[in-house]
Amino acid sequence: MEYNFSEIEKKWQDWWTANEIYKVSNDSSKPKYYVLDMFPYPSGAGLHVGHPLGYIASDIYARYKRLKGFNVLHPMGYDAFGLPAEQYAIEHGIHPAVSTAQNIQNFRKQMDKIAFSFDWSREVNTSDPSYYKWTQWIFLQLFKSFYNRQTKKAESIDVLVASFEKDGNEYHPFPNQNFQFRPTVNGQPSTGNTFTAEQWNNFSEKQQQDILMEYRLAYCGYGEVNWCEALGTVLANDEVVNGVSERGGYPVVKKKLRQWYLRITEYADRLLEGLETVDFSEAMKEMQTNWIGKSYGAEIDFKISDSDKKLRVFTTRPDTIFGVDFMVVAPEHELVEEITTPEQKQEVEEYITWVKSRSERERMAEKTISGAFTGAYAINPFDNREVPVYISEYVLAGYGTGAIMAVPCGDERDFRFAKHFDIEITNIIGEAFNGKEANPTKDAELENSNFLTGMLMRDAIKIVVEEIEDLGYGKAKVNYKMRDAAFSRQRYWGEPFPIVWKDGIAYPLDESELPLELPPMEDIKPGKDGEGPLSNNLNWIEVPASSIIDLTPNPSPKERGAKSSMPGYITSTPEQWKILSVYAKENRRNKTEAENKLWQELRNRNLNGCKFRRQHPVAGYIPDFVCLEKKLIVEIDGEYHNKEEQRKFDEVRTEWLKEYEYKLIRFTNDEVIDHLPQVLQKISESLIAGDDTGVAVAPSPLERAGGEVALRESSTMPGYAGSSWYFLRYMDPHNNETFCSKKASDYWNQVDVYVGGTEHAVGHLLYSRMWTKFLFDLGLISFDEPYKKLLNQGMIQGSSRFVYRVALWYEGKDGQEKPNFPQIVVSKGQYGNYKAKKEEFDSIIRTVVAKISSSAKIEAYSIYESHVDVNIVDGIELDIEKFKQWRNGEYANAIFILEDGSIYSESSTSKYICGVETEKMSKSKFNTVDPSDLVDKYGADTFRMYEMFLGPVEQSKPWDTKGIEGVHRFLRKFWRLFYKEVATAPSPLERAGGEVIVTNDKATDAELKILHKAIKKIEEDTERFSYNTAVSAFMVCTNELADLKCHKKEILQPLVIMLSSYAPFIAEELYHTLGNEGSVLDAVYPTFDAKYLVESSKEYPISVNGKLRTTINISLDASQKEVEEIVLQNDVIQKWLDGKEPKKIIFIKNRMVNIVI
C-alpha cells in the first residue's frame, strides 16, 4: 500500500477530534507538565512558515511528555488586541472585532492542519470580554495595592492608609524620590517629602487621593510621548524617522501626556533575584539584568553659582569627582529654564526645540555631538570649582536625575563633548589618560584629586561616598535603568480601564461591574488633546456622577439606546465594498440549503414588494439578506453560528448594525427549512414595523445626571496587559468566579517549558514575571515565577527571489520608457555579465530589441532587481509559465533572456535563474510561504518534520522549501518497512497492491543495536530540544533497518511510538497496522537498554603532533602500555616517526591517541 498521507491525515484528525483525544483534565493522578507557546497575535497575513516552528517544537515535547506518563497541558489562544487591527479598521472601515474574528478563524484553520495537540476547549482570546474582565480585575487589584518596602511585597492600599492615619508617611516614604511633595495645609506649605498623621487626616479627599496615587502599583502620572499633531496620535519610537512620522511625514514632538503606569520598579530587585531560580538562557538573563540596570553610585548636589538652585546628579563614579569639568543636563530638565542666562536663552531654546523632534532611539544612537551652554555654572562641593552647565540630548531625563557630572578623561562621550566645545580637560589619572581618548578604568591611581590623590579609583569610590554623606553633599544611591512601565495607550482596540474620573480623582469601578465592555464604535479616530478614540464616544465616556458615589452599575449602551452620529451612507464605503465584495461573492456561491430556500421567496419582491439583496455588504459586514429601503437585515444561523466565537462576532455585529439604524432579525437553519411560512410572516411583520421603528433616543447620561457628570478613562490598556497573565487563564479558562481558581493554579503551577522568540526578552517576559509576583504577593497563586524554563525559538527568515528587469530608454522619448513594449527580464548569470562584461551583454540586448522592433533605438538602459514570488520559483529556477500569469499577467508578454544568453521559447534547454537574498519574511517581498500549501502537498507529518529538520530551534535560519522532499522520502521509506511496495509497477494504482510485511520474528542483535542506539539518541535529543538531530537519527536508523530488510514488530513498534511525537498521523496509522487498539498517544515510551550497545573494541584515531595520520582498531580493555606498543608498531606511524623517539604519547580511553615528537 502506498503512503497516502492525505487519506491518513484526514482519517486520524477526525478520529482524534471525535475521541477528544487532546482534552486535558485538571484532575489526574499523573504528574503534571505544562508546555506553553507564546501567544500569537492573529494578524491579517495569517500564519507563515515561521510561526509553526515554535508550535511544532512545543507540540513534539508535549506529546513526548505524554508518552512519558505526564498529564500535559498544552493550550493555545490569541493575543487579539493590538494596533494592526485598529489601523486596518481606520483604513478600511472594518471593525477590529470583525477582522480579528476573521483572522482567528484563519489561524485556526491553518493550525488545525498541522495536528497540534492543543486542548482547544481551553482557548482564550484577550479581546473577549469574559477574558478581559479578569485583566481589568487584576488591574483593579494593582490599583488598590502598594508595594510595602518593609515587608517587600504588594499589600492593600488600606494598609497604607491605616499607617498614614497613625504615623503619617514616616514608615512609607514616597517611592519616587524625585517627587516633590508640596501640599498646603491650612494655607501653609508643607516642607520636605513627609507628612504627619495629623496632616494626613486634614488633607482633602483630593489631596489624599493624589498622595495615594504616588504609591499605587497601577498609577496615573505624566509622561513624555512622541506626539504627532497632524495624526492626532502618539507614535512608537520606530514610527518616528528624522523627527517626522513614518506614515505621512508629519512633524513629531515630545509631549507630556497623562498616562497610566505600573510601578514595576518596585519589583526590580525581586525580578533580578528571581532570575536565579529560573532556567532561562544566560543571554536572556543578561538582557533582563541589563534592562533592569541596577547600579550603585551616589547622588551629589551641585550648587548653581549666583542662584539658590541645586543641580542633583547621579554618578556611578564618585571617585572621579575632582575630574569634573562640566555638567550636562537633559534638555527637558525642569531646572534648565530657571538657570539659563538671558544671553544663552535663544540658543538653549532653539536646541530644546530641535531635541523635541528627536526620538529617544535617535538620541541614544547619535554619534554627532550636540548641545548648548546654559550660561550657568555649577559649583563642585569638594573644591568649589565652577564648571559650566550644558544641555545635550545624550542625557536622558528619565535616567538617574536627568543630569550628569561630566568627567572627560574617564568617559568617552564626555570626552568627545569636551573636545567639541573646547572645554579644558582635567586629568586625574596621570599616565592612564593619553589625551586622545577617555579611559574608563577603575584601576588607575588618582592624581590631582585632593584628599583622594594616590588612591586606587576602585577603593576611592567607597571613601568619597562616605565623605559625601558626612558632609551632606548627597547620598549613596542605588539606581535602576528600568522605568515604570507605561500602561495606557491612546487607542481604541484594547481593554478599557475600569476607572471613572471626577474632579481629578480616579475612582475604580466596583468589581461587580466588570467587564467594562469596549463600546462598538463606527469611526475610530483620535480624541482631542491626546485623548483616546473612546473619548469621542460621549454615550460611553460620560457617566452620571452619582454612579461613582453609590457605585450603582451603569446602564449598558443597549439600555441607553445608543444613537450615534452616523454618516449618511447606508451601505459600505467604496473601500469596504472592494474588500467585502470578494467574500460576498464567495458566500453567494456557497449558499446553504436554508439560504437558498429563503432566497427563492425573498427575491423578485415577493414580500410586501420589498427588494431584498443577498450577501450584500453593509458597512463592514455581509448580512445574509438585507432590505436597504426598510433597513432590515435577515440572518440565518447555520452550523457555523453555533461556535462560541461566532456568537460573539454576531453580537458585535448586531450592536454595530444598530448604530447604523438597521434592524436585525435572526432565524436558525432549521426554522427556515421546517417552518418557512412562519419565518416569512415574521419578516413581513418586521418590514411593516420598520416604517416607524426608529431607534428610540434615550436622554444622555448628562441629562439624567442633572449636569453632574463623571468621565470614564478614555485610554485603553497596552498589548501586554492580556498577555501578562494568560498562562494562568488556560488552567481554568471557563471560571466565572475568579481569574483562575487557586486549586487549578496549585495543580498546574509554573509553566514547565515556555517556547517563544527572544524579541519578547524584556517586554512581555518582564511584565508577566511582575504580574506573577504581584498575584503571588496577594496570595492568589502560590508561585512567584511564571516560567520555569524558557526555550527561545529562532526566527525563520524569508529567502527572497529576484528577477532582473531591463528598463529601456529610447531616443526622442526624453528619458521615458516606451509604453506597450514587452518587458525584458534577464537571468542572474546574464545580470552578472551586465555588470562584468558590459559589451557582451550590450550586444544581447541590442539583438533582442532589434527582434521586437526594427525601428526602436535604445538610448540607454539599466537593470533593476525585482522581487518575484518564491512560490513560483523551483529552488532558483524560475517557472516561466507561472511567472507569465503572475500578478494578472504583468509579464505575460515578457521576453526572457536565459542563463546562456538565449531567448526563452518552448523548446529552450537553458533556464532562467533567479537571484537569492535572505530577508525578513514579508508579503511585500513575496517571500512568504503558507504552511497550508505545504501540508496539502506533502502532508502535515512531512511539514512538521521538515520544519524541525531545518536546524536548531533556537537558531534563526532562512526558509527554503527545496529540502522538504528529502523528509518526505524518509517517511515513505519508513512506511516501506511496514508495507510491501511494488516499486516497479507502472502506476501508483498497481503498486497499491502491496501488503503488510511486518513479522513477529525475534530480532537479531544487530537490529536491537540499531533500535537502542536510536532510542538513546532520539530520547536524549528530544529531551534537549535538539529536534534536527533527532529527525536525522530517525533517518539513520530507517536507512539501517532497510539495509537489513528488517520488518519485525519487536523493532518497529518502539520506533512508531517515538515517531508519534514528530509525525503523529503516520505513527497512528502504523500503530494500528501493527495491530494495536487505542491511540498511539497513550502508548508508553520505549526504554533504552545499554546492554545492546556494548562494544569490545574501537577504531582509534591516531594523531602525530595533533594531526590525524591513521586509525587502528584496538580493544577497549587495552592499557596505555599495550596501546603504545600497538601504535608504535604501525607502519604509517613508523613512517611519521622517521626513527625519532616520541616525546610523549597521549592516550585517552575510548577517544584517541596522540603521539608528540
Add this chain to the structure above:
RNA sequence: GCCCGGAUGGCGGAAUUGGUAGACGCGUCAGACUCAAAAUCUGGUAUCUUCACGGAUGUGCAGGUUCGAUUCCUGUUCCGGGCACCA
C-alpha cells in the same frame, strides 16, 4: 550608540565534556531499472594537488592558550534580534 546572539562545503546543518570537521538531508554527478519519463535503488561529491597511494589547506578575519581548538581567551568584521506605543 548601548545590550544580546550568530558566522562551518554549492545550500540547511552535524560534531552533547577541548579529542577522527562536514553526520543527516537538499542539490549535483555517474550508474541500475524503463521504449521513455516519473518514481525507486546503488555509488561519488569541502578545496587544491597526485595516474594512484598519499599530501597540503580548511570552521568569518587576526592573534593567543594547549600534545591537540569549530569548541577556551583577546581583538576585529559582517549579519540578525532588542532598546520601553509592533506584538
